[in-house]
Structures are given as structure tokens and as C-alpha cells.
Amino acid sequence: MAIEVGQKLTATVTGIKKFGAFVDLGDDKSGLVHISEISNDYVKDIHDILEVGQKVDVLVTNIAEDGKIALSMKKLEEPTKRSTETVHRPSHQSAPKHSKQSTQDFDAMMNVFLKDSDARLTSLKRNTEGKRGGRGGRRN
Template sequence: MELTVGTIYDGKVTGITKFGAFVALPGGKSGMVHISEIANTYVEDIKQFLTEGQEVKVKLIAIDEQGRINLSIKKALPEKRPERSQRPRQTMPAPVRSTLQKTSDLSFEDKLKHFMQASESRISDSRAFGEKRSSRRRGR
């Protein structure tokens, strides 16, 4: 049987070492899953994740020039989509959103002018706040 990189195979764990696990593949070949390719979390002890004789799905990630087969269990896992939070996130502050909603009828130049004014206003506000904080520190 011809093994191809990127393919997922069913295998059986035949041995466990400190640095990885050996897996028997179809066709009588075997490969190694490095400790970093076992799980998506930190793996200190491989025996917490695998046992000898366990059936596993592995992805063939490389065959080196010496013919060694490198496998990955974590890359064979289905991708999990990040869960969306129930609370909607605000992508921009409310004053900026309201300004953008009001300016939808304006030309690009006018929108740019409004943006620059709002930006300069926010910068001056943050500078004033920083100066107030630093003057309080000096007065100690």
C-alpha cells in the first residue's frame, strides 16, 4: 500500500516512549507520533493520552529522506469552530458608530474630514487625561 502525505489513516498504538508513540499503519508499515503531535494541549506524560493497543486516527505529515514516517493525531482531529459568545460584541465605540451612521450620505472627502476631526478630538482627550494623571503624581 502506498502511503501519501496529508492522508488520514486508522492505526494502532504499538509502543510508547518519552518522546512519542509508535503506530502501526495499514500495509504493515509503522510511523511515529511525536509528543507535540498527540494533543492540542500540553502533553507531559503520553500515557495520560494513549495506551498500547489503542486504535487511533493519524494524519501522515511527512516521510523524511531516511524513510521514517511522521504522524500526527492532533492534525487528524476534526477542526472545532470557536464558540460564539451570546453577548454581541461592539466593534467600535458608540460615538464613532453614530458618526458613521449620520455620514452615510456624505462624500468620501467629507467622511474623511469627520473622521480626522473625531480622531484629533480623541487624541487631545487622551493627552489631557494623561496630563491630569501625571500632575497628580508630581504633587505627592
């Protein structure tokens, strides 16, 4: 059986490392599912999702010249709601319109930020000016 890019296969997990899972594809062929290709969601520990001996569906994404086979499980998953909202936004919808109220709120928030920032900078300058120089006070 020849393995080709884009082919969907059922594989058996043979080993798990921090960076991914090795799987047996049959016919003495094996491949790697990198940790970033396991799920659409964040994967902190592969052991939470996979275990040795588990059967998984994979998609062949790349076959290197040296025979290494790169696989993906996440490309076979349904996209999560969060990713579909950002990717499949209809073109006729525009960005939300900013009303005059939101502009005034922004200006008020900006004024508060600037006053707070100035107060912090003044305090910082006051505390560091006396510490410059080192022994013996000011140098010319």
C-alpha cells in the same frame, strides 16, 4: 498500499516513549506520532492519552527520504475554543477601545509601581554599599 502525505489512516499503537508513540500502519509500515502532535492541549504524559494496542486515527504529515513516517493526531482534532478565538478573529473587529478611565487606572498603577521600585532600589543600594571592598575597607 502506498502511503502519501495528507492521507488519513487508522493505526494501532505499538510502543510509547516519552517523546511520542510508535504506531503500526499495516503492510509492515510504522510511524511516529510526536508528543507535540498528539493533542491540541498540553500533553504531560502520553500514557494519560494513549495505551499500547489502542486504535487511533492519524494524518501522514511527512515521509522522510530514509522512510521514516511522521504522523499527527492533533491535526485531525477540532480546534479548541481558545485556539479558534485567536486564529479566526473577524477582520472587521478592531482591538478594544481604551477609555479615559482605563488610561487613568494605568497611570495610577504605573505611579504605584515606580514608587515601589524606587523604594526597593534604595534599600538594595543601602544594603550592598557597605559590603564592597573586602578586607581592610576601601581601596584607592
